[in-house]
Amino acid sequence: MNRQRRKEDRQRRTEDRGQWASKTEYLLVVAGNVVGLGNVWRFPYLCYKNGGGAFLVPYGLFALLFGVPLFLLETAIGQYTQEGFVTCWTKLCPLAQGVGYGHIMIKMFDLSFIIIQAWALFYLVFSFSSQLPWASCENTWNTDDCLSLLNLDSNSTNATVLKNATSAAIEFWERRVLGMSGGIEELGRVKWELALCLLACWVFCYFSIWKSVRSSGKVAYVTATFPYAMLLILLIRGATLPGAQDGIYYYLYPDLNRLANVKVWIEAGSQIMFSYSLTAGSLTVLGSYNDYNNNCYKDCFWISLLNSGTSFVAGFVIFSVLGFMAHLQGVSVDTVVQSGPGLAFIAYPQATALMPLPQFWTVCFFLMLLFLSADTHFVTVECLITSIMDLFPKLFRKTGRHEIFVFIICLVFFILHLMLVTDGGIYIFQLFDYYGVTRFCQYFMALCECLALSWGFGADRVIDIIEDMTGHRPNVYFKLCWKYVIPLLSLISFILYLVEYQHLKFNDWYVYPDWAYALGWAIMLSSVVMVPLWAAGKILVTVRTAKVNTRHLSVLCRPAADPALQRKNMGEEEMSVELAPSAVTT
Template identity: 55%
Template sequence: VEIRNDPGRASQDRSLVKKTQELLDRGQWANKIEFLLAVAGTLVGLGNLWRFPYLCYKNGGGKGYSKCCMLNFLMETAMGQYTSQGCITCWRHFCPLFEGIGYATQVVIAYAAVSYIVIQAWAFFYLFHSFNAEVPWASCRNEWNTENCVEFDKTNSSSNWTASPNATTPATEFWERRVLGISDSIENIGSLRWELVLCLLLAWIICYFCVWKGVRSTGKVVYFTATFPYLMLVVLLVRGLTLPGAMNGLAFYLYPDPSRLADPQVWMDAGAQVLFSFGICQGTLTALGSYNQYSNNVYKDTFVLCLVNGGSSFVAGFAIFSVLGFMSYEQGLPISQVAASGPGLAFIAYPRAVAMMPLPQLWAICFFIMVILLGADTQFVSLECLMTSVTDMFPTVFRRAYRRELLLLCLCTVCFFLGLLLVTEGGLYFLQLFDHYVCSGNNLLLLSVCQTIAIGWIYGGDRLYDNIEDMIGFRPGPLMKICWRYVTPIVCFGTFLFSIVRYQPLKFNKTYVYPTWAYTLGWSLGLFCVLLVPLWSIYRLTQMKGPVLQVWLFEHISIIGCWLARTLTSQQEHPRFDFRQHTSSILYEDRSLVTGESPRVQMDIIDRWITQSGTGTHGMSVSKLILLLI
């Protein structure tokens, strides 16, 4: 009342409110479609195109993991939407002792942002060469070809491929000798491939200008980048189904060997792929969800997006294996000899198949545009996730005019220079090393275990149910809570143990054995991600004074909506419990008290009012606080 009756203070207060709003304005999706397209764009990535179909025919799929990941998908998206915070600061509101999970996910996504954009650089290189009068991977009449290069001759296919045991294809030599200039070992890094450097620079420039304005720019870009790949996929699917031999490829894809399900390696492969495909434990879901409106139906979105992800992967298999069936038919070889995954599929097998079709330039252009856009969506979201984490940690620094753009420029520049290692002649050795040990399923499996324990047990599945009910108006079924507490941690940890027992060192092209220092580097970088979780917990405990148990209970279980906050709400004074935590609990637990601005803005204004009026936080009752809010 005193503040409202004082004109001078009222003017100062309005100025303070305006400044606070500017600092805390994170932005939101313009509409729900932008959120759905952004998430779909990052879920439906290159893994759906070049790895999922291969694993389906090889291993029989991973339906069990898909169900677990759907529930983790809901958990992570709901955490971001409920707190309107990125994947690091949101843990401060749920389980501060496990904030290290947020840092670990950002390390994984940073590794991925540096390494996977190189795939876009390769795709740009192929795209530019697709405009030639003859695609250069169709013949052996080029300066980079060797005497072992053998062109495909449809009239005499058998003699072509059996004449020499060392025979190679034009597509293989274009990839290894023209694009990569690959060296003989990881110890021979060689020189930079300057054409790839320029392609990498182009990819980073495009990413920068698509992300530099936050969700306001990303939300508009995804209208094209998330939908156009589907158009290209449909075009390639229709073309593939009309090729001779396509049905043989589809039969090979749809009828895998069920006996393979008894092999633990099948479940390790499936676990890694599904975690990556659903974006679990990478922070992207939390970051994207944080820009939703509070009342958005995150429960419905989860099922829609998971169905889109699974359906896209399944349809991509038809597009890929119909073409592989055509290759098998044309060359007279078993499909198992032409099937491949990863870069071998996108940059050797598929270009080789395209070269056999009429109008190869057209189909090559369509395919590599699709590869570029699939990679671009994932890259956009990775950068947005990193930017969200940093700006939420330091809002007063980076939520000012042009600060975000400068931060993003610095981030892209650093990542570009780090990525130069991967466009050297030995770059592919490092890329596969990082992919196998750092951005691996083992890291994500352990992070998933930590995450489900933190939310399912420490914060409490019922508490998260309360949060979700507050947002969408109803509680999810009990199955989710059971999975968060029991099924997901047991399955993920069991899969991790299987992978350790069945561990086999990485081999490049199944032949080259890395030196010891390379394996040490890979394991060190991979373990660093996971160790951030316990290291952060130890750090937080050592920073607090008092007995460990007391510190755990009153500082680290949860400061928003936890069972402890509700129990102690009536205890306005406690030696180790700040009443402002009760305030946060009230604001987040009952959104009907908050009108107009977001709870973060309201809390900041209230704290400043209290400071200006000289009222102590411990002396302020809940009823006065509610009256002030009204």
């Protein structure tokens, strides 16, 4: 009887929320979400910085101990509950629903990464110029210290010249694209060209998700596959450049001594969290649109392998080009390598400008960046919207209201993000990037998720659910990771972050004012405090309304709709109606 009621409930949920049109669409959307900018500009840099090939040791261990088990856990709970990352906890562990509200805060700051799309689109437009504007110093924004890329070669350029000059690519980035002011206190004007690029990105986002998964699944056929074609083209071109082997050597040379450094292990874990999209709620929402019997157990292995493999290959693409730059300038690779926006918008454009057919290679690179960031972004927005709509299904599930709500969300955030395209916008973006989604938030959320699901809800029950959905019973290895390994590693990393915390500096020279650091900590704590605040409020309300003692509060750590648990904790006489395990409770 209960099984039939659960089946009927799932069918009703599918009709109300929608479902992936095919397994292929689901895999493409998840792959597009987890394979993003971090694979291109963060992993290669971390690999070089932390021991080259030796970095693959902690990276691989964290992938096995942290990445794959948590990927499976988050996907499975979404597929089982058919809910967003907030309401799913009402069916699992009501006391931990604050984790879902914490995800909402993280998502709101995560949306600021759309500015990277706007920058990439801006560069893409200029890539069709007869002469790339970041290659020469004959532009109105250039200074007397500008050094043209067209004059760079190993015979005429030395370290002294490079030190005393500013490359044309840097001046284009800082003076033409960003128009950088003196600090976060000087926001200045809105740059209309970047504002138009930002608007175009939000319009693309709207039409990618306006029909929920019915539209985003179709868009993923392009946004998730196109970057791989570009990556292959750039890999072939990079491998044929002079000096490419030197860059690849710097990328992979194993420095085993670095493995004794705790920071190397911490950064490996952080990269796994970041690139696998863990503890952000996205995997839960995407899994919630699956068929109940989808084999998420097998999916997690293939997608994790794809993600890590893409990161590894991207390192060859990036460092072959950096080796070419070092060869051309007559300097070592470590003087041209950098991570983040500097790698994507300075170092790589410099290199492509010096190749034959520079416009073609530049277009390929920025198209790849554009699609990598686009599919990650519209999935982020879709997951936020889905979770809010699941909180208020009666309000938003009516015909036509989904499109209106998506439009309102896109419009509101476009207006808010206009501050990112001002003269001081880069300082605000760096503040969001440094404090919005940090190891502090990630490891705290991982700790709470695993404690709630493996100890509160029950690791054995999670395994039973996965077996019921997929027909495959997960190895006991996953249970050990959920119960012991991930919580322990998360707690250690969380403490180390606090011990090693340093204030944000921009380009190592700009120090933010005190109020900006206070704002940064408020941003970082906004997601974390949701967990204890919700738990405290839930306990207080339960004690006052149900008039139960603390011995009965353990019911809040399990789904309140579990009949057996209710009979055990509240007494058989209080069970007048038997609820289906999948019923929604608050």
